[in-house]
Amino acid sequence: MVKVAIYPPNSLVLADLIERKGHTPLALQKQIRQKIKDPEIDSPPMNITEEDPINGLKYAAIEVPSGVRGRMSIIGPLIDAAEAAIIVDGAPFGFGCVGCARTNELSIFCLRKKDIPVLEVTYPDDEDGTRLMVNQIMDFLDSLPGGGGDLEGDSDVLGEPIANKGGK
Amino acid sequence: MPANLCITPDLGKEDMDPEVSTRMIILSSKANVSESEVVNFLHMLNLPITIKWTCYGAMISGKDEYVREAIRELRKLDPYGIFTKERGFAPGDPRRCRGHRYGPREGFHQMEKEFRILDYVGEALKNPREVEIEKKEPVSVDYFKEILAEEENKKEDDK
Numbered sequence: 071m072v073k074v075a076i077y078p079p080n081s082l083v084l085a086d087l088i089e090r091k092g093h094t095p096l097a098l099q100k101q102i103r104q105k106i107k108d109p110e111i112d113s114p115p116m117n118i119t120e121e122d123p124i125n126g127l128k129y130a131a132i133e134v135p136s137g138v139r140g141r142m143s144i145i146g147p148l149i150d151a152a153e154a155a156i157i158v159d160g161a162p163f164g165f166g167c168v169g170c171a172r173t174n175e176l177s178i179f180c181l182r183k184k185d186i187p188v189l190e191v192t193y194p195d196d197e198d199g200t201r202l203m204v205n206q207i208m209d210f211l212d213s214l215p216g217g218g219g220d221l222e223g224d225s226d227v228l229g230e231p232i233a234n235k236g237g238k
Numbered sequence: 239m240p241a242n243l244c245i246t247p248d249l250g251k252e253d254m255d256p257e258v259s260t261r262m263i264i265l266s267s268k269a270n271v272s273e274s275e276v277v278n279f280l281h282m283l284n285l286p287i288t289i290k291w292t293c294y295g296a297m298i299s300g301k302d303e304y305v306r307e308a309i310r311e312l313r314k315l316d317p318y319g320i321f322t323k324e325r326g327f328a329p330g331d332p333r334r335c336r337g338h339r340y341g342p343r344e345g346f347h348q349m350e351k352e353f354r355i356l357d358y359v360g361e362a363l364k365n366p367r368e369v370e371i372e373k374k375e376p377v378s379v380d381y382f383k384e385i386l387a388e389e390e391n392k393k394e395d396d397k
Contacts, residue, residue, distance in 0.1 A: 080345065082264060082352045083359055086321045090363075102326030106333070107254055165351055167344070200358035201369045208366070 072214045075152035075181055077174075078166030079145060084156055087204070091211040096148040098167065105144065130176060141173040146180075154188070154214055155181045156207060161193040187214065252288075252299070253328045260299040260325040261309060262292075264349065266356035269319030279315060283308055290329040294349065295320075297329045318360035 072093045076084040079098035088095040126139025129146045145168070157178055158165075168174055182188060189210040194200040252258050263276060271279075277291045280298060285308050287300030298308055309322050332338040 078348065080323070080348060082262075082321055082323045082349060083355065085323045087359075089322075097324050099324040099326040103259070103324075104256075106327060106331075107256060162351065165348060167348055194355055194358070197358045197361070198369045198371055200355050201362040201367070202371055204359055204362035205366065205368065 071216045072153045073151050074211075074214070075148055075155040077155070077157040077178060077181065078161070078168070079148060079177075080167040081158065084158070084207070087207050088156075088211065091208070092216070093154075093211060093214060096152055098145065098148065101144045101148060129180065134176075135172070137170060138173050138176065141168060141170055142176065145173065145177050149177060149180045149184065152181065152184065152186055154186050154210075155184075156210065157181060157188065157190045158193050159190050165193065253331070255301075257301050258299060258328075259302045259305050260297060260328055261305055261322050262297050262325050263295040263309070263312065264321045264323070264353065264356070265295040266319050266321065266353070266360050268357045268360060270316045271319065276312065276315070276320070279312060280308055283311055288329060294353070297325065299329050318364045321356060321359075 073096050074088050074093050075096045076088070078084075079096070081097075085095040085097050122143040123136040123139040125143035126134075126136075126141070126146065129142040129149075130139050166174065168177070187210070189206060191203045191206050192199070194203045265271065265273065265276065273291060273293070273295055276296050277289060280287070280289045280296060285300065285304045287298050287304050287308055290297040290299075298305055300308075313320055313322075327334040329335075330337070334343050336343055
């Protein structure tokens with residue numbers, strides 16, 4: 071099983087396909103969940119604290135706007151943990167959740183620079199394009215070690231079924 | 239209701255539990271099941287999870303193992319029409335839920351875009367076949383010059 075970084079980091083299609091093939095998608099939502107649940111955050115509605123731009127210095131220089139560094143403090147750990155990556159190129163304007171073109175560029179640069187297998191696919195706008203994208207992603211995921219989930223999303227994909235359901 | 243985009247949430251015990259995860263279940267438009275069937279099926283599983291019926295399908299929240307069990311069972315209904323992804327915020331969280339604020343939820347626009355290709359993704363998974371796409375290339379300069387020359391010749395002939 072391989073941890074696969076995806077870009078856009080909240081993509082439904084990419085995350086779903088990766089799970090179907092038995093790998094783990096490194097989706098942004100888990101990082102956000104940690105942020106919003108952390109009892110140490112002083113002001114719970116705010117996801118970003120003053121510590122985050124400081125943590126972001128690991129990925130971007132001090133001259134880089136704090137917005138980029140704050141975002142990188144959330145996306146950066148995903149890039150660090152990535153063992154493979156799938157990037158969608160040529161997506162329409164506004165596609166993706168990051169809301170910052172420079173953070174997008176920096177994140178994609180970091181993924182490309184990292185010595186991991188990277189697949190870059192084009193955002194599809196028709197049926198054939200989607201088929202091509204799905205084929206490319208499936209071939210790429212098959213080439214990664216330790217996959218083997220089936221497309222139906224059975225037990226291989228989401229782990230062993232739990233023995234005792236409980237709570238009845 | 240004032241447009242308060244920064245509501246202080248009143249988080250319950252479950253919301254603060256690190257083992258709890260939330261998943262969105264999104265149906266493609268060609269799915270063989272409806273949102274209500276999905277929700278009924280999830281209720282009939284009798285797992286200790288919170289289930290919310292939504293316009294795109296459903297949202298479930300609970301201990302990670304139960305959520306995964308529910309997804310695994312649910313996918314059997316229509317493996318190529320049901321898609322799922324993780325969600326950071328719990329169902330009904332006032333920081334995201336439209337019931338407490340104005341405008342589309344963050345993430346709506348991305349989901350709207352991806353929803354449009356979900357049918358094709360399901361079809362590609364169900365009946366995989368090789369495709370080749372001809373890449374459109376810009377017109378070459380020589381060809382462009384040829385056309386210009388032709389047009390100029392036509393104009394001269396007309397005169």
